[in-house]
Amino acid sequence: MPDGTPRLKPHTLRDAAALVEAGLAPAAELPALQALQQVYAIALTPAVQALIDRADPADPIARQYVPDPAELVTLPRERSDPTSDAPFTPVKGVVHRYPDRALLKPLLACPVYCRFCFRREVVGPDGGLLSEPELEAALDWFARTPQVREAILTGGDPLMLSPRRLGHILARLSSIPHLDIIRLHTRVPVAAPERVTAELADTLAATDKALFLCVHANHAREFSAGARTALTRLRRAGVALLGQSVLLRGVNDSAEALAALFRAMLAAQVKPYYLHQLDRAPGTARFEVPIAEGRAILRALRGSLTGLAWPAYVLDLPGGAGKAPLGPDFARTEGADWLVEGPLDGVAQRHPG
Ligand SMILES: *Cc1c(COP(=O)(O)O)cnc(C)c1O
Numbered sequence: 001m002p003d004g005t006p007r008l009k010p011h012t013l014r015d016a017a018a019l020v021e022a023g024l025a026p027a028a029e030l031p032a033l034q035a036l037q038q039v040y041a042i043a044l045t046p047a048v049q050a051l052i053d054r055a056d057p058a059d060p061i062a063r064q065y066v067p068d069p070a071e072l073v074t075l076p077r078e079r080s081d082p083t084s085d086a087p088f089t090p091v092k093g094v095v096h097r098y099p100d101r102a103l104l105k106p107l108l109a110c111p112v113y114c115r116f117c118f119r120r121e122v123v124g125p126d127g128g129l130l131s132e133p134e135l136e137a138a139l140d141w142f143a144r145t146p147q148v149r150e151a152i153l154t155g156g157d158p159l160m161l162s163p164r165r166l167g168h169i170l171a172r173l174s175s176i177p178h179l180d181i182i183r184l185h186t187r188v189p190v191a192a193p194e195r196v197t198a199e200l201a202d203t204l205a206a207t208d209k210a211l212f213l214c215v216h217a218n219h220a221r222e223f224s225a226g227a228r229t230a231l232t233r234l235r236r237a238g239v240a241l242l243g244q245s246v247l248l249r250g251v252n253d254s255a256e257a258l259a260a261l262f263r264a265m266l267a268a269q270v271k272p273y274y275l276h277q278l279d280r281a282p283g284t285a286r287f288e289v290p291i292a293e294g295r296a297i298l299r300a301l302r303g304s305l306t307g308l309a310w311p312a313y314v315l316d317l318p319g320g321a322g323k324a325p326l327g328p329d330f331a332r333t334e335g336a337d338w339l340v341e342g343p344l345d346g347v348a349q350r351h352p353g
């Protein structure tokens with residue numbers, strides 16, 4: 001680049017034309033992707049773009065974020081609200097399904113838009129920021145619902161809020177005596193680590209409640225130098241770090257890929273919490289890994305990988321019945337005995353009672 005030419009600052013790619021121009025989608029797909037962008041939001045941050053290996057047509061980072069014309073096809077088994085948030089919404093922005101905890105969704109914007117997102121019908125860049133009165137009503141709901149001990153900030157992505165607005169929410173929640181835990185679910189540390197500023201860390205450090213932050217990441221490479229710096233900053237602010245992942249075809253559907261992902265999490269002091277079976281949201285079929293295969297992959301990891309890495313493999317049942325563990329199980333009954341398989345030798349031992 002000649003001297004004096006202004007360098008273009010890397011920016012978030014938000015539509016089909018930008019993806020084609022960046023060489024991330026073939027020009028032949030432009031019309032289909034333009035139809036798609038009317039339905040589902042697109043965003044690839046500079047951090048995510050930097051992780052993509054353009055020489056690899058099956059790149060596991062690109063696969064998570066670059067739209068595909070296949071998304072225009074909805075299978076009969078796919079649902080627009082697969083986890084049934086809507087029927088469990090006592091006030092706008094709150095989802096209360098379990099007795100002791102509830103979600104607070106202050107906004108529906110995310111740093112990136114994952115192609116397999118279970119809330120893809122509602123998330124988007126200009127979607128769902130609660131108005132001041134709506135937010136106050138949601139916070140009041142927490143204040144007058146004493147059986148709820150944990151507030152889970154999700155969305156969208158709560159770290160897309162300004163530190164000031166997030167600080168206000170945390171302060172209000174912190175003043176509610178019956179709340180013990182505040183949890184945040186976020187993609188920001190891996191997808192937009194530059195948002196994890198000292199100001200954000202100070203905002204999080206200000207609460208006296210037990211604070212857990214659950215990072216959504218699906219591939220080891222998402223733990224870039226920038227992501228690790230962001231996570232270190234959060235950890236030093238006193239935030240306990242958990243990891244959640246979705247089992248995804250072509251992204252992490254092998255024992256090697258999952259082992260690398262969990263090791264990358266643990267190296268960043270992130271404890272793998274959940275491995276989610278894909279929720280059947282519209283147009284996501286290309287990501288589905290059958291449950292039997294998921295169980296077999298995890299079975300292969302038990303014993304060979306530090307126990308710290310072991311997540312709960314769960315399915316969020318359609319209809320709102322909750323997240324159910326899917327195994328794998330190492331124990332079964334035979335009469336009054338248990339047959340328990342050794343993770344290291346694969347041999348079942350009889351264990352009476
Ligand atoms: C997933 C979810 C939670 C959190 O469940 P945990 O098992 O505690 O992680 C809480 N409320 C709703 C509505 C959920 O979907």
Ligand code: SF4
Pocket residue numbers: 109110111112113114116117118119120123155156157186187216
């Ligand atoms: S970050 Fe989460 S809520 Fe946002 S698009 Fe991805 S999966 Fe959906």
